[in-house]
Amino acid sequence: MSIIIDTDAVTAALPERIKRFPFPYSSxxxxxxxxxxxxxxxxxxxxxxxxGRLLDIDEHYLSDVKERxxxxxxxxxxxxxxxxxxxxxxxxxxxxxxxxxxENPDSMSFHREGNNCRWWxxxxxxxxxxxxxxxxxxxxxxLRFLGSQIQDDMVFLDQREDALWLDAGLVTFAADWSLGxxxxxxxxxxxxxxxxxxxxxxxxxxxxxxxxxxxGEQYRRxxxxxxxDRRLDTSTETYPNWAPERxxxxxxxxxxxxxxxxxxxxxLIRLPHSGAILFLVRTYLLSxxxxxxxxxxxxxxxxxxxxxxxxxxxxxxxxxxxKAASDWLLAT
Amino acid sequence: MTATTLxxxxxxxxxGGLLLEVTNVSIQTPSITSIMFRDPxxxxxxxxxPGSHLVVQYGTGANAYSLTGxxxxxxxxxxxxxxxxxSAGGSLAMHELAVGDRVHVSRxxxxxxxxxxxxxxxxxxxxxxxxxxxxxxxxxxxxxxAASLIYCYRPGEGAHVAEARELLGQGLTxxxxxxxxxxxxxxKLTTQKLGTHxxxxxxxxFMDSVLEQARDLGWPKGLLHSEAFGAADLDEGQPFSVNLxxxxxxxxVPAGVSLxxxxxxxxxxxxxxxxxxICGECSLSVLRGAPQHRDLYLSDQEKAENTTxxxxxxxxxxxxxxxxx
Ligand code: FES
Numbered sequence: 198m199s200i201i202i203d204t205d206a207v208t209a210a211l212p213e214r215i216k217r218f219p220f221p222y223s224s225x226x227x228x229x230x231x232x233x234x235x236x237x238x239x240x241x242x243x244x245x246x247x248x249g250r251l252l253d254i255d256e257h258y259l260s261d262v263k264e265r266x267x268x269x270x271x272x273x274x275x276x277x278x279x280x281x282x283x284x285x286x287x288x289x290x291x292x293x294x295x296x297x298x299x300e301n302p303d304s305m306s307f308h309r310e311g312n313n314c315r316w317w318x319x320x321x322x323x324x325x326x327x328x329x330x331x332x333x334x335x336x337x338x339x340l341r342f343l344g345s346q347i348q349d350d351m352v353f354l355d356q357r358e359d360a361l362w363l364d365a366g367l368v369t370f371a372a373d374w375s376l377g378x379x380x381x382x383x384x385x386x387x388x389x390x391x392x393x394x395x396x397x398x399x400x401x402x403x404x405x406x407x408x409x410x411x412x413g414e415q416y417r418r419x420x421x422x423x424x425x426d427r428r429l430d431t432s433t434e435t436y437p438n439w440a441p442e443r444x445x446x447x448x449x450x451x452x453x454x455x456x457x458x459x460x461x462x463x464x465l466i467r468l469p470h471s472g473a474i475l476f477l478v479r480t481y482l483l484s485x486x487x488x489x490x491x492x493x494x495x496x497x498x499x500x501x502x503x504x505x506x507x508x509x510x511x512x513x514x515x516x517x518x519x520k521a522a523s524d525w526l527l528a529t
Numbered sequence: 530m531t532a533t534t535l536x537x538x539x540x541x542x543x544x545g546g547l548l549l550e551v552t553n554v555s556i557q558t559p560s561i562t563s564i565m566f567r568d569p570x571x572x573x574x575x576x577x578x579p580g581s582h583l584v585v586q587y588g589t590g591a592n593a594y595s596l597t598g599x600x601x602x603x604x605x606x607x608x609x610x611x612x613x614x615x616s617a618g619g620s621l622a623m624h625e626l627a628v629g630d631r632v633h634v635s636r637x638x639x640x641x642x643x644x645x646x647x648x649x650x651x652x653x654x655x656x657x658x659x660x661x662x663x664x665x666x667x668x669x670x671x672x673x674x675a676a677s678l679i680y681c682y683r684p685g686e687g688a689h690v691a692e693a694r695e696l697l698g699q700g701l702t703x704x705x706x707x708x709x710x711x712x713x714x715x716x717k718l719t720t721q722k723l724g725t726h727x728x729x730x731x732x733x734x735f736m737d738s739v740l741e742q743a744r745d746l747g748w749p750k751g752l753l754h755s756e757a758f759g760a761a762d763l764d765e766g767q768p769f770s771v772n773l774x775x776x777x778x779x780x781x782v783p784a785g786v787s788l789x790x791x792x793x794x795x796x797x798x799x800x801x802x803x804x805x806x807i808c809g810e811c812s813l814s815v816l817r818g819a820p821q822h823r824d825l826y827l828s829d830q831e832k833a834e835n836t837t838x839x840x841x842x843x844x845x846x847x848x849x850x851x852x853x854x
Contacts, residue, residue, distance in 0.1 A: 281646040284672055291576070291602070309602060329601075330672065355645050358751040359828065364646075409809055412578050412639050470600050472578035472642045 208244050208491070213256060215490060216245030218483050221419040221460050225500040227509075233406065236415040236464055243493040251415065251464060252297045252347050253479060258320060261348045261370075261429065268369040268430050269341060274377040275369050275432070276340055278353075282365035285353050285473035286340045287329050290314075292468055292475075293347060318346060340367050347477075349464075352376070354384060354407070354474040361407060361474060363387060370429040370480045372422050372459060373514055378433065407474055410467040417464045422513045423502075423522065424459040427482045443514060447521035453489065456522050457482040458498060485522060499526030539633050540591040543584050546635040547574070551626050552605065557688035561657060562624050563597070563609045566634065574603045579668035580641035580661045580728075580756065583608060584804075585623065586633040592619030593805055595660035595730075595756070596637060597689065599667035606634070609688050611657040640825075641728070641756040643668060648724030650676040651717060653739055655731030656686065661756045662730055663689050666696045676700060679717060681710045681731070714739065718746050730756040766821070769845035773797075773854045774816055788813075788840040797854065799840060806842035813838055814853035819846040 208216070220242045240248045247253075269275055278286060291309070294316055298307040304319035312329040327334035327342075335342040344351065344367040353365035361384035368376040379387050384407075388400045410416070424431055425442045446452055464477040489495040502515075502523035510516040549566035557563050568574055577600035582593045585608070594608035610623040626632070643650060643665050650669055652662040659680060669676035677700035680693055684705050693701050702717075704710035718727075727748065729739045736755045743753055768783050771791075782791045789811055792799055801811040806824030815838050822832040824839035831837060838850075 279646075285645070288576075311602070356642075357644050357646065411636075412581070413575055413636065470576040470578060470602075471645070472639055473645065 277380040285471040288471040349477040352476040371432040375433040447518040453486040577637035578639035581637040584635035587622035647726035652678040658731030817851035
């Protein structure tokens with residue numbers, strides 16, 4: 198009984214970033230699975246809850262979208278739109294902005310009449326009018342604009358010949374992959390390098406699931422890795438900036454504050470009008486020091502990292518420091 | 530749902546859908562009527578993918594009809610229905626709908642989507658088959674995509690002809706008999722630019738013939754799309770029996786009655802949506818026996834594996850099937 202009271206006292210005092218963190222593990226070991234569930238389903242955690250919204254806006258909102266803008270200024274290849282995906286991008290705007298306004302009625306609103314739209318975003322002190330289908334009506338183009346309003350990365354898949362093709366996207370916060378490289382590829386090809394995933398038929402099943410999603414349906418799943426520092430942009434393009442630290446972090450006394458659990462909440466949406474599949478990838482980073490403030494999380498993350506098979510650790514790029522991380526978490 | 534609704538039981542195929550009001554009924558031709566539905570409170574309706582269909586409940590039955598709009602931010606859904614005398618009753622019931630009636634409909638389902646990367650959309654329709662391709666033509670016009678239409682109809686029986694002319698202009702070819710249609714078809718099938726996708730909708734024999742000619746002329750399968758408008762007219766099939774392994778019961782499925790209906794009558798509730806072998810909702814696991822697959826949902830490979838079947842349309846090649854139910 199006293200333990201429960203203690204836990205409540207601890208969680209009550211936790212900051213929002215911990216309370217709302219999408220803790221991704223349901224047991225003390227982790228394997229790939231088709232862990233798909235309906236979107237907007239609230240998940241209770243040891244620290245609080247997450248998942249009630251399609252587009253989560255948190256304390257990092259303004260800094261995240263600012264950072265995205267800077268990445269795009271430096272490297273425009275992080276936006277890709279094959280010409281036939283224009284309707285899908287506009288469909289995403291017509292779907293996501295109203296959803297966001299509905300979830301944040303005090304700070305946002307969306308009005309549409311025919312193809313003329315008005316969008317107000319009080320958090321950015323922004324009011325714009327634009328016309329669906331007219332790319333010049335939004336500065337920087339529709340996809341860049343949409344990327345300036347949400348914290349999520351976006352990947353668009355076209356369905357044809359019974360397969361899915363990555364034909365558009367805006368990805369500035371990728372976990373060690375590259376949109377520019379993958380654009381135009383098949384869903385199957387993109388997942389080629391992930392160990393175990395192809396053998397276990399997870400990609401085929403996921404693809405079958407996606408192929409059968411009906412317009413308007415929304416599901417989600419989580420994925421995770423580790424990242425050093427609260428660094429959102431760990432794409433292949435910036436590899437030299439972040440990868441070398443993976444070799445030295447194990448001996449860094451600041452490891453608990455620097456190593457972050459990186460969780461992606463991925464929404465899988467069949468857009469209602471274009472029929473394209475939209476992946477929203479929202480990245481959350483929480484330091485091990487923060488993780489350790491929730492005793493159950495400390496234990497689970499420690500065990501998951503210790504138990505993870507070597508090929509998966511290698512693929513996630515964490516093999517050189519995962520032991521140091523789990524040792525720290527499991528030492529009480 | 531309001532208390533004034535006459536239909537108290539919602540058909541499983543429209544469960545989770547919408548309750549709409551008929552706001553307009555217009556005669557297209559002596560045998561084709563267009564019906565427009567809106568949300569009773571004037572709210573916008575869910576957008577839909579061009580070529581989508583709507584399942585509409587009538588009395589105790591439900592039928593699928595193609596939506597004729599482009600699907601962009603709709604405030605109304607419009608379907609056009611051909612009166613088929615002596616049919617199961619759906620088309621006659623649709624023709625009796627009047628302004629102010631309320632009906633249960635499904636959410637729009639996509640089963641005949643345009644290919645986003647097509648360089649040109651070659652649309653081919655016979656009779657009431659115009660409805661889903663009209664939706665494609667509108668979408669193409671809205672996004673500035675290239676489209677042409679061969680529309681084959683009996684004189685005086687051309688639904689939506691005026692709209693087709695306006696949407697497609699020079700891109701529309703109208704045919705009133707087989708000979709002229711065949712001429713135009715051959716010409717179109719042999720002169721398309723690379724990257725043209727073909728979409729055909731109409732009676733089954735018409736579609737088969739168009740698709741066969743296209744394949745014979747070397748069109749790859751990935752460029753050919755068809756909407757099985759007449760899919761409801763599957764033949765009655767042979768009677769067979771099913772053994773439900775988990776429930777330990779055996780049921781007879783008579784000719785002309787689907788496995789899904791038989792299971793429902795026996796008190797089993799099977800998720801289902803289209804009841805036409807398109808949506809994939811009614812999938813069942815087969816433990817023993819070879820189903821006669823008549824659906825459009827499973828891939829050829831999945832059909833060959835004989836481990837799943839769509840119980841709304843598929844039957845049995847063997848005298849008995851054993852199901853995991
Ligand atoms: S109910 Fe749609 S495939 Fe059977």
